[in-house]
Amino acid sequence: MCAAISAQEKLQAAMQHKIVPNQEYLLQGSVLDSSKDVLIHRLRGLADNVDEQVETFQDRERVLTLGPVSGQTLTLYVRQAMDVRPGMDQSDTPWTMRYIGQPELGDKSRPTVLRNSIDVGCTPNVLEFLSEMGFKQDYEFMCKGLMFRKGRMKILVYKVYKNKTADNWEPLSMSHVVELSVLAPQGHDAVAEDVRNFAEQLKPLVQLEKTDYRRL
């Protein structure tokens, strides 16, 4: 009973004081398929939970845009888990809808990309809902890979696949994307240092850096 009351208080405090984590600190890089295994071994040693099997994931993401409304387009990312595990219903894992704000690169003092990110779980009819609202699908892709964690950090190593026709997925390139991210509330800039230190440990295998999308 006492635990219930304190949980209630915490929820209310979270809503009032804005400690909902909505900032994402991100570093990205890529590694060739041929060197992916070395990287995976390294990550298995560095990451938490060495006694467990490495977690694989397979997600399908659709990017929907609405716009231009008063000169600005709104982009939403809808992601669905595609891998069906034994003992887990396809309906168990909810879809997520994500809003990602403009990434702030900052200068040399900021070690990671900082961007606003809001994640919500939703039911599978979100696509219908968004299309009714006027969103159009820009593109979609599938990513398949492995997931690690270290403390608060999430490390993803995945390969991107595109489809020309339905369910005909082909890899986009001969490399895997490596992503290092932390979701934290506003103002917790110290986690960026942790992210950078971890990235240093992967240095010779993969260069993780702030990617500027506008320059690509």
Added chain:
Amino acid sequence: MPVRPKRGLMMPLSMSENLARLAAKIDWSRSDGEEDGDEAAPSSAEGDGDADSQVTTFQQPTWPWESVRNKIRDAYTEVCVLSDVLSIARHKRYMVLDGVTQDAPEPKQIIQVISKKKGLAAAAQILSEGAERMRENLAEQRRNRNNNDFYTELLRLRQKWRLRKVGNNIIGDLSYKQVGSRFWLSGTFEVKKAEENAPALPPPAPGLPPVPPSPIIVTVPSELQGAAFIYVTIRKDQETLCSARLTHPGSTPLPVPQSQHWSDRLDAAQNVLFCKELIAQLAREAVQLQPRLPHMVIGNEITSTIFPGIHLVMGLAHSARPERRPAAAPLPPVPAGPLGDNNYVLEHSLHQLLRHMHHRNMHHAMPHPASAPMGMSKRRRQAGPGAASRGQLLKMVESETLLESIIRQARHVVLRMRTAFAIDSCAREIKDPLIVTHWNSVNSPTQSCCKVNIMTHGYDSVHRTTFLINVLEDSLRCVCRDGRVMTVSYETSELHYIILCQVSQHNLLAAQSLGRIMGWTVKSSSSGQGGGGGGGSDASQTAQSGGGGAASSSCVLSAPGGHCYVAVRCQPHGEPVTVSVAQSPKRDFFPTALVTEHKWEHLGGAFRQIKWEKMEGRNFLNKMELLMANLSSGTGSIM
């Protein structure tokens, strides 16, 4: 001024240009020697001027390229022949190209011997070099094992504990932070080099040679020095209930690390840290939870009430500086009271519960899809799309605390002990039907199961009553064969009553089965009568109807010939067994004024109670058997 040579760019020659260049090299006018000879021979042989000149004039080239063409044609013929020969040779069916065998040179024996010797010597050299290297390696390892220098010790330390270098010092970590602990005490220790002339340590046990001083000195923080353990006892007011004490030779309640070796000290320090975290977590929960009877936290000891009059006491026993005690002093006697009666099973459970907590802190389910935030359980992720209410969300957050778990386990331990004791005391008192119990060997910390068999000695095939007792935390559940499920509280008197009821029912059912075997018929049977019903005497015995148990039960059996009735009544309290017999013809029939004829003696007589203690027979069923055997013969009379 140096003159720079002029360099021109020349493209590589094309194929036609190349051919022209090569053709230019050939001197077409020169004829080869053979042809000259042939020409000269026929001309000289014939000696005919005109014919020769005619022939020679015919052989003069009519157009300038004739000789070139002929030469090329001959060359082509030669090349065709060559290619044909090669293709035939390639097929190896008609022609094979074979090398010309050379004559083998005459072997000189002495040279062979010398060359073999050299070869063997070289091989032997390589092998002996390798063996030498391995021998050196082995010798070095053997030397290093006894080597006590700082760096080998440091290597061994590093193999077991986490170390890192901070500035000039080597700091190690013995806390459980890496596996999910969130305790505020930091378990860092420092590693230093020992001075050269440190005195030798006293021997760990008399008789062994003194241990050479270790070159590493490990400094453990002061609050983690010494040894500690958590004691868990269950006390009934002032005396201890749980005195299951496992001793292994040489152990005292506070195992004292006599050795100064760093591995023992670090292990002990880590144990102290774990125990401190455990007691801090329990104390925190004891203060936060608000049960009906509050828990008492005094210093390092937590007392909580599990049953009225029974307390669970958990505390931290920490002896701070054992090194101060000289090795020759005798070990202290086993202290009475809480330290002497530690329940090791509950202590182990506590350790496991804390480790479970650590594990839960670390292992959350990974997010699927991957972009979702981490650290949430699967149900929490589903809460949004699944439209969970606030109540459901709050329930998700709640989880059982350490203290609650251990109290539940302690309650179960006490209840199990009491149940076993109650059943055993019943079995001791009641000798007639035998009570046999089988406890399940596989149980959970909060639930055990026991099967109770009631049978009469010598008559186990006649009838056997079984029922199951499920021991939960604060209640018992009895499941009988006839489908009745009775849930009773932790009071032992209720269990006692249930067992007595089952015994009386067993007696009755066994008597019925025995009667059927012997050919008697069951005329009537009833269970669950109120006190005083049936063919009975004492109306003052009121039946207890608690727990749904039957009070007295009775049955009437009739002999095969029909001339005899036996009525049996069994009850849990009071007179356990009452047996009455009615016979016809009546023995005590005397014609009176109203009933004059003798034929009325064949109406069944009154039931007369039998003095059961005087009856012969080992036990109830044996007595019944003898009774029925006697009566069914027809001529037996018992009065």
